[in-house]
Amino acid sequence: MATAKKLPSGSWRCQVFSHIETSIDPQTGKKKDKRIYKSFTSDVPGPKGKRIAEQMAAQWAAEKENATSVQNLTLGEAIDRYTDERLSLLSPRTVMDYRRTRKKDMQELMNQKVPTLTQEQVQVAINAFAANHAPKTVRNAHGLIAAVLGVYRPNFALNTKLPEKVRPKIYVPTDAEIQRLMECAKGTELEIPILLAAFGPMRRGEIGALTSDDISGNMVHITKNMVLNTERQWIIKTPKSYAGDRYIDFPDFVIEKIKGKKGRIVSLDPNQITRKFHDLLKKNKMELFRFHDLRHYSASIQHALGIPDAYIMKRGGWGNDGTLKEVYRHTMDDKTMSMNEIANTHFSELCNTKCNTK
Incomplete structure (x- = not known):
C-alpha cells in the first residue's frame, strides 16, 4: 500500500502507480518508458489527513485492478x-x-x-x-x-425487446374434487400432505420439512423448506422469502390426523409427493392437476368467504398479490357464463314486459 507524504503546505499526498507511457528519445531514437502516477491529496491536518489520502489511493488502485481484470472477462x-x-x-x-x-x-x-x-x-x-x-x-x-x-459493466444498460408475458394457466379444484380427493387418499401416505396443502395452504417443500417441533396445538409454524441443492441432494433450508416464515392455525380435523406423530410429519420428499399425487389422480380417473393447485383452492375459498387479501397472503406465505389475482381471475372466468346468463335473462324479461304493454 502506498504511503502518503506531507507536503510543505501541510497537506498530505499519496501517489499510486497508474501506467507506463512510452516515448521516443529524439536524440537517440530509442524508446523510453516513463512511469505515471496518480496523486491523491487531503487537506485535513494530522494523521487523519494522512489516512484519508492513503484510503483514496487504495480505493482507486483496487478499482483499477478490478477494471483491468474485467477487460479479459467473458x-x-x-x-x-x-x-x-x-x-x-x-x-x-x-x-x-x-x-x-x-x-x-x-x-x-x-x-x-x-x-x-x-x-x-x-x-x-x-x-x-x-x-x-x-x-x-x-x-x-x-x-x-x-x-x-x-x-x-455498470455503464452498459440493456434495452432488449423481450417476449410478452403469458398468463399462467391456473387450475382451481372444486369443493367436489377436494372431497373426492380426500376420500381417495384416506389412510394413504398422501392424506396428510393433501390436508396440509388444501387447508393450510402449505407448499411441498414446507410439508416435507415439517416436524412435530413446529406444531403447538392447532398452530403450525412454518420455518423450514426442503429443497434440492446443487448436488441434487435434499436439504433443509430456511424459507426463501420473509413471507414464507409464518404461522397457520389449522382446523381440528387436520390436526387430529397428525396428533401424536414425532419427528418428521411426512416421510415423502417434494418430488415423491408430486409423483404419488399424479398417480392417485390417474388411478381414480380424476381431472389431472398439480399438487400445488391445492394452494389455489385454499386461496379461492378464503376469497369467496370474504377474507381480506392481506390475511390470505399471510396465511399462504405469498409476498405479493400477483398469484392471488390470477387465481381470482380464473375463478371469475368460470362464473362469467352463468353471470352473463343471469344478466341476459333479466334484460330479456325487461324487454318482453315493455313489448307486452304496448
Whole structure:
C-alpha cells in the first residue's frame, strides 16, 4: 500500500502507480518508458489527513485492478464469478438455474468479452432463444445477464425487446374434487400432505420439512423448506422469502390426523409427493392437476368467504398479490357464463314486459 507524504503546505499526498507511457528519445531514437502516477491529496491536518489520502489511493488502485481484470472477462466467466460470490445468499434452486443458464443457454454469448458485448448481440441471441423456450425462461435468462453486466459493466444498460408475458394457466379444484380427493387418499401416505396443502395452504417443500417441533396445538409454524441443492441432494433450508416464515392455525380435523406423530410429519420428499399425487389422480380417473393447485383452492375459498387479501397472503406465505389475482381471475372466468346468463335473462324479461304493454 502506498504511503502518503506531507507536503510543505501541510497537506498530505499519496501517489499510486497508474501506467507506463512510452516515448521516443529524439536524440537517440530509442524508446523510453516513463512511469505515471496518480496523486491523491487531503487537506485535513494530522494523521487523519494522512489516512484519508492513503484510503483514496487504495480505493482507486483496487478499482483499477478490478477494471483491468474485467477487460479479459467473458460473459460466461462473469456469470460464474457473479454466482460464486453470492452462494451464501442465493437459494439452491437459483444457483442451479444460474449454472444451467451458464452451461446450456445462449452459448453464442458466453465467450464474448464483457467490455465489447453489444446490445445487438444480446438481442439476436434472445430472439433465437425465444423461438423454442417459454417467455418466462427467456426473461429469467436475460435477467441474469442484465444483473451480471450491472456488476461488471455498470455503464452498459440493456434495452432488449423481450417476449410478452403469458398468463399462467391456473387450475382451481372444486369443493367436489377436494372431497373426492380426500376420500381417495384416506389412510394413504398422501392424506396428510393433501390436508396440509388444501387447508393450510402449505407448499411441498414446507410439508416435507415439517416436524412435530413446529406444531403447538392447532398452530403450525412454518420455518423450514426442503429443497434440492446443487448436488441434487435434499436439504433443509430456511424459507426463501420473509413471507414464507409464518404461522397457520389449522382446523381440528387436520390436526387430529397428525396428533401424536414425532419427528418428521411426512416421510415423502417434494418430488415423491408430486409423483404419488399424479398417480392417485390417474388411478381414480380424476381431472389431472398439480399438487400445488391445492394452494389455489385454499386461496379461492378464503376469497369467496370474504377474507381480506392481506390475511390470505399471510396465511399462504405469498409476498405479493400477483398469484392471488390470477387465481381470482380464473375463478371469475368460470362464473362469467352463468353471470352473463343471469344478466341476459333479466334484460330479456325487461324487454318482453315493455313489448307486452304496448
